[in-house]
Structures are given as structure tokens and as C-alpha cells.
Amino acid sequence: MFFLAELDIDARGLSKSFGDLKAVDGITLEISRGECYGLLGPNGAGKTTAIRMIHGATRRGGGELRVLGFDGTTESCRAREEMGIVPQDDTLDNELTVYENMWVFANYFGISRHRSRERIEELLDFVQLREKWNEQIKTLSGGMKRRLLIARALIHRPRLLILDEPTTGLDPQARHLVWQRLRELKSGGLTILLTTHYMEEAAQLCDRIGVMDQGRILVEGPPTALVRERVGEEVIELRCAGRAWSAGALGELGLDIESAGDTHYIYCRDGAEAVRRLLEAGEEDFLRRPASLEDLFLRLTGRDLRE
Amino acid sequence: MINRDNLPSRRAVRVWLRHLIQYRSFYVAEWAGNFGEHALYLLAFGYGLGRLVPSINGVSYAQFIGPGLVVSIAMWTSTFESTYGAYNRMRIQKTYEAMMSTPLSLGDIVLGDLLWCGTRAVIGATLMMIVLGLFGLIGSPWALAVFPIIFIVGLMFGSLGLITAGLAPSFSFFSFHFSLVVMPMFFFAETFFPLKGLPLWMRAFSQMLPLTHAVKIVRGLILFGEVESLLWHFFVLAACTLVFMILAMISVSRRMVN
Numbered sequence: 001m002f003f004l005a006e007l008d009i010d011a012r013g014l015s016k017s018f019g020d021l022k023a024v025d026g027i028t029l030e031i032s033r034g035e036c037y038g039l040l041g042p043n044g045a046g047k048t049t050a051i052r053m054i055h056g057a058t059r060r061g062g063g064e065l066r067v068l069g070f071d072g073t074t075e076s077c078r079a080r081e082e083m084g085i086v087p088q089d090d091t092l093d094n095e096l097t098v099y100e101n102m103w104v105f106a107n108y109f110g111i112s113r114h115r116s117r118e119r120i121e122e123l124l125d126f127v128q129l130r131e132k133w134n135e136q137i138k139t140l141s142g143g144m145k146r147r148l149l150i151a152r153a154l155i156h157r158p159r160l161l162i163l164d165e166p167t168t169g170l171d172p173q174a175r176h177l178v179w180q181r182l183r184e185l186k187s188g189g190l191t192i193l194l195t196t197h198y199m200e201e202a203a204q205l206c207d208r209i210g211v212m213d214q215g216r217i218l219v220e221g222p223p224t225a226l227v228r229e230r231v232g233e234e235v236i237e238l239r240c241a242g243r244a245w246s247a248g249a250l251g252e253l254g255l256d257i258e259s260a261g262d263t264h265y266i267y268c269r270d271g272a273e274a275v276r277r278l279l280e281a282g283e284e285d286f287l288r289r290p291a292s293l294e295d296l297f298l299r300l301t302g303r304d305l306r307e
Numbered sequence: 308m309i310n311r312d313n314l315p316s317r318r319a320v321r322v323w324l325r326h327l328i329q330y331r332s333f334y335v336a337e338w339a340g341n342f343g344e345h346a347l348y349l350l351a352f353g354y355g356l357g358r359l360v361p362s363i364n365g366v367s368y369a370q371f372i373g374p375g376l377v378v379s380i381a382m383w384t385s386t387f388e389s390t391y392g393a394y395n396r397m398r399i400q401k402t403y404e405a406m407m408s409t410p411l412s413l414g415d416i417v418l419g420d421l422l423w424c425g426t427r428a429v430i431g432a433t434l435m436m437i438v439l440g441l442f443g444l445i446g447s448p449w450a451l452a453v454f455p456i457i458f459i460v461g462l463m464f465g466s467l468g469l470i471t472a473g474l475a476p477s478f479s480f481f482s483f484h485f486s487l488v489v490m491p492m493f494f495f496a497e498t499f500f501p502l503k504g505l506p507l508w509m510r511a512f513s514q515m516l517p518l519t520h521a522v523k524i525v526r527g528l529i530l531f532g533e534v535e536s537l538l539w540h541f542f543v544l545a546a547c548t549l550v551f552m553i554l555a556m557i558s559v560s561r562r563m564v565n
Contacts, residue, residue: 018565055408056312057408057564058564073312075312077312077411077412078410080408080409080410081410087401087404087405091401093325093329093402096328096329100328105405105409107324108322108325108411109410110318110321110410153408
């Protein structure tokens with residue numbers, strides 16, 4: 001997948017401040033053609049600001065940017081001719097029907113009503129909204145709106161799709177439908193950049209992820225490899241509310257242990273030995289499970305709440 | 308601040324087309340309402356109040372204010388479209404943001420909005436012109452030439468509205484726009500009374516209002532088919548409009564791209 005050296009997004013030292021706040025603090029993104037890249041991070045990490053700079057909705061504070069081979073400062077309108085953008089907020093035209101939304105958007109790209117008709121029907125089928133074509137936007141559910149936003153962003157057959165939290169607020173059914181569709185698009189060769197704070201989403205879709213916090217990318221790589229490297233293979237969660245536990249039970253295993261509230265997280269390559277010793281020490285209230293992206297995320301960005 | 312990537316282009320027509328599509332859903336109700344309202348204005352002021360007013364330079368009061376009403380309707384329509392309407396598109400419905408995720412530049416979006424303001428002004432003024440025609444208050448076939456002037460009035464008040472919309476932190480901010488920009492022109496641009504015989508400062512103030520120049524042109528065309536110092540009035544109107552259009556682009560750019 002990465003043999004194509006061509007970079008669809010080539011951003012170096014991208015930065016942006018709002019007053020004293022450094023929202024994005026010099027990030028570098030190199031996203032190859034056909035790749036699906038996920039920016040993960042807690043609220044306020046700078047994900048949205050970063051991608052808004054890439055599609056030209058927020059002015060760059062600093063850094064170099066080329067998107068689809070076009071200069072990020074002087075040719076961003078040109079680049080957007082081949083870019084599909086699914087924003088975090090609902091930007092559908094509330095005063096128009098589903099079908100009118102699609103063709104008005106096609107018109108923004110200079111596609112005539114006549115030429116867009118077939119494409120619109122195809123896309124409404126793709127996101128399962130065909131039977132809603134004549135409905136007003138206000139009658140649609142959150143999941144339908146999100147699917148329509150995705151269909152709308154594909155109207156001009158873009159080469160690059162940018163999605164800002166594509167499934168936030170959706171129920172599981174709607175979320176899985178969106179993932180299904182995004183995987184289909186990816187296998188069709190589309191380059192995808194998305195932001196999310198759902199670990200499962202990143203694991204399901206992304207070839208590579210970058211974990212972002214406080215405006216910086218902390219680590220970057222394929223999700224499974226990152227988890228193995230930074231967390232390990234297995235995690236044992238030990239709950240001991242209100243009582244001490246004997247860390248000594250684990251002896252000289254040299255394990256990586258993190259404590260938060262009433263829970264101790266034991267990160268290891270192979271949990272078997274640790275489990276045996278815990279049982280010997282009389283600890284029974286624990287959970288042994290494979291390490292996940294969520295462990296990686298929390299280890300890197302901490303467990304404090306972000307508002 | 309302004310670079311090649313946010314200057315206006317022909318693509319503004321695509322924005323204008325979106326507004327036209329959206330307008331399809333409510334124009335019937337609007338036309339019916341406006342038609343009645345325009346007729347009422349003319350009856351109340353032209354004939355009701357007009358009974359107390361002697362003829363002005365040989366024309367009746369109804370004849371005098373007819374063209375004034377045409378121009379002020381153009382002003383009001385484009386002002387509403389560019390203040391409440393544009394603020395809604397900018398901040399509430401996020402129509403601008405959707406457009407900004409396409410090849411449209413901010414310049415295209417602003418110009419498209421302004422072309423639409425001009426169009427709405429022409430539509431509003433047309434309804435008033437029909438009412439004037441029905442009351443027999445049109446004195447010259449040159450009256451048809453007012454439409455380009457009305458379109459410019461729409462562009463001008465659309466620009467003024469967008470300047471304010473770009474600065475407005477909330478809807479209530481627009482009351483400043485109405486009391487400081489729109490109302491003075493509504494009353495002192497020779498729309499309702501001639502300035503002859505009024506104190507010098509009032510006449511000077513009126514001359515500084517760009518709407519005064521539009522009223523002079525439109526009144527001349529509708530009543531007599533000729534306009535005194537046409538070129539001068541047109542120059543002031545066009546120059547003001549151009550300056551306001553540029554300021555509108557700057558104001559909206561500052562708001563939308565931060």
C-alpha cells in the first residue's frame with residue numbers, strides 16, 4: 001500500500017495559535033495516496049484545527065503545506081476541487097430537501113444539474129437515503145444527516161476525503177454502516193484523513209494513526225504495532241476498592257504497573273505468569289484482556305478529564 | 308489578508324443560484340404580502356397624508372413619494388437579506404462553511420450573496436413599480452431604466468449589511484445598523500420630502516447619503532424620463548457601492564477565516 005511515494009498530504013511544521021493558546025504546535029503529516037490516516041486525541045488536542053488548516057478553512061499560523069500536489073496558500077480552492085470534506089458540525093442546507101442539498105452542492109463544484117442526477121441517485125443509494133430524497137433536512141435523524149454529509153462530500157468523486165469525527169453521536173447501527181462505507185471507499189483507492197476519539201473506529205479503519213495531545217503528535221504508526229510497542233500484548237486490570245493489595249505478589253517480574261482510582265493496570269507481554277502469582281496471593285477480582293488502542297491512548301494522554 | 312485564493316470570480320453565480328433555489332420555497336407568500344403592503348403604503352402616505360401637502364414642483368405628493376418608496380423597498384429588502392439573512396448563513400445554518408469546503412472562495416461567496424441582494428432588491432422594486440403603474444403614477448417609459456439603478460442599490464445595502472454582519476457578535480447588534488445606517492437614509496434621502504428650503508446642514512447631510520443620489524435618478528426616470536446631473540449622481544452611487552463591496556469582503560473574510 002505504501003509503495004506509492006506520492007504524498008496526498010504533505011504538511012510540515014503546521015502550527016496555529018489562538019491568543020496565548022498553541023492549538024497546533026508544529027505537526028508534520030505525510031499521508032500517501034490510498035492511505036487511511038487517523039488523528040486521535042482527547043477534546044481540545046488540536047485535531048480539528050489541524051485538519052481545518054489542511055483544507056483551508058483556518059489560516060495557517062506556520063509551516064509548509066501541499067495538498068494533492070497543490071500549494072496550501074495560493075491553490076487551496078484548486079485543491080478543494082478534488083477534496084471531499086465532512087465537517088464535525090451539520091452544515092446541511094436546512095431550507096432545502098435532501099435531493100436539493102445534493103445538487104446545490106454539485107453546483108458549487110460546477111457540475112450541472114443534468115449531469116449530477118445519476119451521481120446523486122448512486123450516492124443516496126450508497127448511504128441508504130434513496131427513499132428520503134424529497135424530505136426536508138429537519139425531518140432526518142442525526143445518523144441520516146451524517147450519512148448525507150458523507151454522500152455530499154463525494155459528489156465530485158474526490159481523491160482525498162477528510163472527515164472530522166465522522167461517527168460522533170451516532171448509534172451503533174449507524175456507526176457500523178458509516179465504517180462499512182468508509183472501508184469500501186478506501187478499497188476503491190480513496191485517501192482518507194479522519195479525526196476521532198473512538199479507538200474502535202481508528203482500529204477498524206486506519207492504516208496509520210497519530211496520537212495527538214496539546215497540539216503535538218506524540219506517536220505515529222500502524223495501530224496494532226503501536227499498541228504492541230508501547231503497551232504490550234496483555235493488560236490485567238486489578239480492582240481492589242478500599243483495600244491494599246500486595247504488589248509484592250508479582251515479585252521480580254518487573255512489570256509495568258499503573259494505578260488510577262481503585263484500579264491497577266498491569267501491562268505485560270504474557271499475562272499467564274502474573275495471573276498465577278496474583279491467584280497465589282489471593283487476588284481474585286481481576287480481568288485479563290488483550291491490550292488495546294485505548295490503553296495506548298490513555299497511557300499517552302493521561303487519565304485526567306478534558307473539557 | 309486578501310490573496311488570490313479568496314478573490315471573487317464567475318463562480319459567484321453558483322452561490323447566487325443556491326439562494327434562488329432556496330427562494331423558490333417562499334416567494335409566493337412573500338410576493339402576496341409585499342404587494343398588499345406596498346399598496347397600503349401608497350394609499351396611507353400618498354393619498355392620506357398627501358391631501359395635506361401641496362404639489363411639489365408640479366407633481367402630486369403621491370407622485371413624489373412613489374419613486375422614494377421604490378428605492379426604499381430596494382434598500383430594506385437587501386438590508387434584511389444581508390444582515391439577518393447573511394448572519395444566519397454565516398453563524399447559525401453554517402451555509403458559508405459548507406460553501407467553503409468546495410472550490411468556492413470567500414470572495415465568490417460574498418459576491419454571490421451581493422448579487423442575490425441586488426436580485427431581491429429588483430424583485431421588491433418590481434412589485435412596487437407594478438403598484439405605481441396600477442395607480443397611474445408612472446410618467447415616462449424611461450421608468451424601465453430604473454432596474455439597473457435598483458440593482459446597484461441592492462449591491463450597496465447588501466454590502467453595508469455584510470460589513471455589519473461580519474462584525475456582529477449576535478443578532479441584536481443589527482439594531483445599530485438599522486438606527487445608524489438604514490433609518491437616516493430612509494428619512495433623509497429625499498424619499499418622503501424635498502430638501503428645498505430646509506436648513507443648510509440638513510441639505511448637506513442629505514447630499515452625503517448615497518441613497519439620496521439613487522432617489523434623484525429613480526425619481527427623474529419614473530416621473531419625467533430625464534435626470535438632472537445624472538452622471539454625478541451615478542458616479543457617487545457607483546463609487547460608494549464599490550468601496551462598500553470591498554469593505555464587505557474584508558469584513559466577512561475576517562470573520563470566516565481566523
